[in-house]
Amino acid sequence: MPSAAPTNSVDVAALALYTFFLFFLGLVIYLRREDKREGYPLDSDRTDRSGGRVVVQGWPPVPPPKTYLLAHDPRPSEFVRQERDLTGLLAPAAGFPGAPMQPLGDPMQDGVGPASYAERLDVPDVTFDEQLPKIVPLRAAAGYFLAAEDPDPRGMTVIAADGIATGTVADVWVDRSETFVRFLEVETAPGGRHVLVPMMLLRIDPARRRIKVSSVTAAQLLAAPVPQRAEEITLREEDRITAYFASGHLYATPQRLGPLL
Structure with missing residues (x-):
């Protein structure tokens, strides 16, 4: 007798549905695993009390390090990310596990809370073609100028x-x-410190030739971090300076820490 076709005893529609379910389940697990590349394992009191034996990461676990090939990064493709040592800078605001952390000193100078910044490479970002420092003053950027229809903030x-x-x-x-x-x-x-203020955190008044920086006080602006070189800024310095000024919207004055009403 001729053998029956396999489709006679297989429900193709059900098979396609189950295949889709398995694929979608695998996709969800994969995406849930990949999103743990940032922020995991969690900083937990359980980890501290167990001497590092208990790792709070949930399921699925944190994936192994991924290799990234970066054009201008001299570090090896797989490396342990540098974490900032915040010892002595923060303390729990309450006694229960998972309580929010409260700054102990000057949060803007310490770089905590909204002033936090990443330990990026301490080298300038560079252009793709010529590999020149990307962010530079106009005095060092030949061929670049301000548009004639825009106000010139210099002076x-x-x-x-x-x-x-x-x-x-x-x-x-x-x-x-x-x-x-x-x-x-x-x-x-005259002859004093040169501070970089992020363009997005100021307002220019060309009529009165004034620039308003609402995020920080005068003393905080004078004490702002500055680049090590006069005509270059590194990736880490860029993050730190921007975070410093942005955090002033919360930390600049005691009144900004409290509720509006």
């Missing part, structure tokens, strides 16, 4: 959140790749 007075003038704009830092203004370089006094 304008910078006013902090408390209404105190902190200096004048000495130069404009541009992104060579994006043709975009990233920072304004503020000279705090």
